[in-house]
Structures are given as structure tokens and as C-alpha cells.
Amino acid sequence: MDIAGSSSKTQDIDKTRKAAGEVKPGSPVDHPLGIPSGVVMATIQDDDERMLARIGYKQALQELRREFNKWSTVSYAISILGVLGSVPATFNNPLHAGGPATAVWCWFIGSCMAMCIASSVAELVSAYPTAGGMYFVTKHVVPPEYVPIWAWIVGWCNFLGQTAGVSSVAYTVSQMILACGSMNSTFDGQSYSYSPTALQTVLLSIALLAVMGVICSLTTKSLHKIVLWFAPINILASISICVALLVLTPNKQSAKWVFTEVTDGSGWGNRGFSFLLGFLSVAWTMTDYDGTTHMSEETHDAAIRGPVAIRMAVIVSGTVGWMLTVTFCFCLSDYDQVLASPTGMAAAQIFLNAGGRTGGTVMWFFVILIQFFTGCSAMLADTRMAYAFSRDDALPFSGFWSKINPFTQTPVNAVWLVVLFSICLNCIGIGSTETILSIFNITAPALDLSYIAVILARIVYKRRVVFIEGPFTLGRWGRPINIMAISWVCFISIVLFFPPVRPITPQNMNYAICVAAFIAVFAISWWWIGARKKYTGPRTKDILQLIGSEEIDDLF
Secondary structure (H helix, E strand, O other): OEEOOOOOOOEEHHHHHHHOOOOOOOOOOOOOOOOOOOEEEOOOOOOHHHHHHHHOOHHHHHOOOOOEOHHHHHHHHHHHHOHHHHHHHHOHHHHHHHHHHHHHHHHHHHHHHHHHHHHHHHHHHHHOOOOOOHHHHHHHOOOHHHHHHHHHHHHHHHHHHHHHHHHHHHHHHHHHHHHHHHHOOOEOOOOEOOOOOHHHHHHHHHHHHHHHHHHHOOOHHHHHHHHOOHHHHHHHHHHHHHHHHHHHOOOOOOHHHHHHOOOOOOOOOOHHHHHHHOOHHHHHHOOOHHHOHHHHHHEOOHHHHHHHHHHHHHHHHHHHHHHHHHHHHHOOOOHHHHHOOOOOOHHHHHHHHHHHHHHHHHHHHHHHHHHHHHHHHHHHHHHHHHHHHHHOOOOOOHHHHOOOOOOOOOOHHHHHHHHHHHHHHHHHHHHOHHHHHHHHHOHHHHHHHHHHHHHHHHHHOOOOOOOOOOOEEOHHHHHHHHHHHHHHHHHHHHHHOOOOOOOOOOOOOOOHHHHHHHHHHHHHHHHHHHHHHHOOOOOOOOOOOOEEHHHHHHHO
16 A cells, blocks of 8 residues: 655556556556556645546636645544544444453454555545545446436445434534533532433534534634644543543553453344444444545645545544443443433543542543534535535535635635534434434445445446546555455444343334435435436546646646
8 A cells, every 4th residue: 555656747547557566667567458558547645626626626726725734634534533522422322232252342343444445445536536536436436327416325434324413423522511510510429410412402402513513614824723733632631531530540441351351231132233333333433434524625626635645544433432431431330320320421430430429420421522622523524415416406406505714715605504404404403313323324334335335336347437537545545444344334334223131112113224225225316316417427628538648738
């Protein structure tokens, strides 16, 4: 796996493939599809506008400003995963399902599999770095006659998955803030005097979505300056909290208990299946890999920095997330007491046990802050997807949502489309907590399925569609990594649709499969009713072509 550099003007595709070990320096490229030697791909380094124009979005050159550098891009990629916020928020799931060892090893295995998916995504978006991310790549891995339907399905899965993710993060932050209020209210030995209601949780989440919307409406330069701080705060706070918990927690659990204790808390009567249900935590956290690529049109050297940031984010987040999970498990002094915590969150109870009300609140503040950062990053990616999708006339009133604000040079209308859509989803929580949680549970499967659909299409149609590689390539490891990613997503998606506990009741039923079915029926019905008559897929000028190096300058 390698990243090839590029010249300031042109770069022969031989050079890109040489980085993968596919051709020798200076030798011609004899492609099995008959591509002549000497062909080149668009310039990458310091020439992003030429790349975007070559792909076909020439008009977009004047629309979005490139302000993100390599540090803000990496920080953004790490913050969209936001492990310090997401691990405490989802720690209950693996702990209830299969005990401490389930939480520890599910995170470890899930992170390794996430690296396969992320690497596969990184290779594809390196070749086509646009705000549409994997949705846009569909156009270049599927035969022309199938592009509209493939792009339609992938685009809607990605957009709805991201929007459900934004809604869920805002809802979780709301729960965390109100849980902090409970932690600081009077405790009578069994319960706290303050217990938040569903209405309060939803109303606070709406306020949070509005604040996130204001932040995402800022100029790209302002966003660059803000995002720069997201990853450093995330990593430093995570390390500090782990150290504090290990120092302050009395009667820590043994290493043998932490790494080997698997229980059947799900009630399915099988520890192995209970273990599989523990993957919910890492699946919900380690997703939205192409979130970074949605910022490609605002990033310098996006074809290089995007893939690097995606893979680095998975490595850093996987490591930090595992560190947090192992630490939490060591600090489960009273396992049953933590599971039955009146705060409703096992991680919050661990903080209270270690630092008391004051210390626990300080640590919990950083968890809330990082989760808020994650919400801002997720919304930013979602708004750029909405912008790209509407730019291709895939949404109602697309002309309005795809407009760029003349003052901020950002798609402000798309930002508030996402805010309003997310608010509508969260309002469902007022009437039914089970329904809103089911909608949130669709986030990971919807996003991951949108990724592997494109990965699979590249494999299936490789002899019919010419794929021009970007500067990042997996080389000979591409096929096995792609297959592993596809297999893992198919497997884990089935597991995540199962009810988490038995006996199954209307209250604990996992309705995510119902939500998934609704989305599928909605997208396909809309397609056949009218969209297929006007939607043609990503709308480019189709000037991405294979040309000799001597012809490049004649195009501009």
C-alpha cells in the first residue's frame, strides 16, 4: 500500500501504478482493457481545480474554497469518529450483551475490519475526490446504462444513513447533558431526584442541532481553524481520563476477568451469539469513513490527503477506543452496580465511582464536548453530501439546496436542510423511544452497505469499466481487502438487525430492519414513479478521459 507523489503539472498513470508495484519505472502501461501507454490522470498536488474539472465539475471551481490542509483534514477524520464521545455512549451494549471480554474483543476485531473497509473506500475516493464521495465514484465503476439506478440507491443510502447519524449524535449529546444533570441532583440511595423526560431530551437535541447548523454555516476558513482543535482535544482528553480512572478507581478488576469473561446477558442462550451482539458499539462508532471525502472540494491535495486521513483516523480511533474500552472494563469494580446505574449509562457510573460527583462531572464534560465535536463533523459531511446530491438534481427543490451562499462560499441551504431533516427524525422520539432508536440503529448498516455496493461494483464490472486509479492504491492487496470488507459488512449487518435481548417484546424489539425496508421501498418506489425519467446520476461534463501528456495543456 503506497501513495505516489505527483508533479505540479502532469503525472503519468505509470507513476501511480508503480507505487503499487504493478509496473516498473519507465515502462509503458499495457492495460488489459487496451488503454494505450502514456495515458495520464489529472494532476493532484497543488492542482486540485484541474482534477475537479477533469472529473467533470468544472463549474464548481468557483463555488467552494479550499482551506483545509493536511492537519485539519486528519483532525476532521478523527473527530468524525469521536471515540471519547462514542465509546461511553455505546458501552452499555456490549457490556449488557456479553460482559467485559465481549466489549474488549469486539472493539479490537471491529477496528481491524473497519481498516479493511476504510482502505477500500480510500482507494476509490482517491481517484475521484468530490463532495459526493462514494456516491460520485459509482459513476466510474458501473456501466453507463446502470449508473442512474446504482447512483440513486447508493446516494440515498449514504444520505439517509448520514442524516440518521447526525440525529443520533445530537440525541446522544442531549442524553449525556441531561444525565449530567441527574448525576448532580439529590440521590436517595436508589435513584436521582431528577430524571429527564423524552420531551426534554428531544427539545435539547433540537437546540443542539441548531447550534451545529450555525457552526456548519461558517466559512470554510473558519471551519478549518475550528476543526484543527478537534483531534488534539479528543486524544489528550482520552489519555487523561484513562489515567485518572486507573489511578482513582479502587478495587480494579483482574486482567483475566477483563479479557476472558464472556456472559450471556442477551438471553439468547448462547455466549457466542451474545458476543456477536457486542459489535454494535464499534459498528456505530467506526463508520462514515467517506465523511472526509465529502470535504474534498474544500481540501488542498484532496486525492492524497483524504485517503491518508481516512486510514490514519481508523488507526488512531481504533487504538484510542480500545484503550478506553479496556480501561472502563478494569474499572468495573462492582459489575452489577454499574450495569444497574441510575444514570442509565455505565460509563457515567464508572466516572462517578472514580472521581465522585465533581471529578466525574469534569470527566463527563469532556465526553460531552467530544461528542458535540463529532456531531459537528458528521453534520458537515452530511451537508456536503446533500449539496452534491442536489447538484445532481436528486432531491426535491434541488436548485435551492445546491446554492452556494455568496458570503460564506459554503452550501448554507444544504446545511439547514440537514438540520430540519434531523429535527424531524428526533421529534419521533417524543412519541416512541423504540422507534427513534431503531432509526439510529440503521446508521451503520446504511452507510457501510453504500460503501460495499460501490466496492462490489468495481469488482463485478472491472472488465467493462475502465477505472483510473488515484495516487493511493492498495496494489495487489486490493482484491483480498475488498472481499474481506464486503464479507464483513454483510455479516455484521445481519447481526445488527437482530433483537438485542430475549424474550422479545414490543419494547426491546430491534425495528432497524423495518426502517431499512421502508428506506428501500421508498427509494425504489420514487425511482420507478418518476425519478428514472429525469435523474441520470452524477451530472458531470464527462471530460474525464485518457489523454496523452502532450495534450493536457491544450484543454485549458
